[in-house]
Amino acid sequence: MAQFKGTIYLSTALFTEQRFGSEATNRVIAALPEEDQQVLRDVTAIGWYPTAPIMAFHRKLDELYGSGDLALCVEVGKFSAEWTLNAVLKMFLRFRTPNWLMERSSSLWVRFHDSGRWEILEDPNVPLLARLHDFKVRDEAFCARFQGWLHGAIELTGGKEAHVTHPRCACKGGRFCEFNGRWK
DSSP, X not given: OOEEEHHHHHHHHHHHHHHHOTTXXXXXXXXXXXXXXXXXXXXXXXXXXXXXXXXXXXXXHHHHHSOSSSHHHHHHHHHHHHHHHHHTSHHHHTTOOHHHHHHTHHHHHHHHBSSOEEEEEOOTTOSEEEEEESOSOOOHHHHHHHHHHHHHHHHHTTOSSOEEEEXXXXXXXXXXXXXXXXXX
C-alpha cells in the first residue's frame, strides 16, 4: 500500500479551512467512511499515512465544495506548493529558478511519497517534460493535485504565466504520468 507524508493531507486541510471556513474540514471528514475518518483525525506532518483516506478526502472535498471536475484539486495543489515550499524549503528556494527546482525534484519526491520515480527529460521545445513512473496511486484527483503543485512551484520560483498540462496518465492506461510545463 502506498503512503504519503502527513504534510500532503495537512496542506489540504489547511486549504479547506482557509477557503471554506473552520468547520469545512470536519464536514468533509464526517462524509467519509469511519476507517478513513480515524486515519485523518490523527495526522502529523512527519508521519506516513495510507494514500486511500487522503485521496478520499480530496474527492469528497471536490464533491462538497467544488464542481465535481477535480479543478478544486488543482487549486489544492497550488496552495500545497506554496505552503510546503514556504514552510519547509523556504531557504532553499530563495533566488532559485523553476529550472533549478525541477532539476532537484527527484530528491523532493521521495520526501513526500514512498513509491514512484520522478524523471525529468530534456526537450528543447518544452521547459518542463517530466514523467512519474511506478507510482502505486492511481487516482485522477492526485494527478490534478500534482498538476496544481507543479504550477504553484513554478510560480514560487519566479516562473510567470505558468501553464502545466498532463497529456499522459497512468490512470487512463498509460505506463506513466507525464507533465509538461511552460512559463515566462
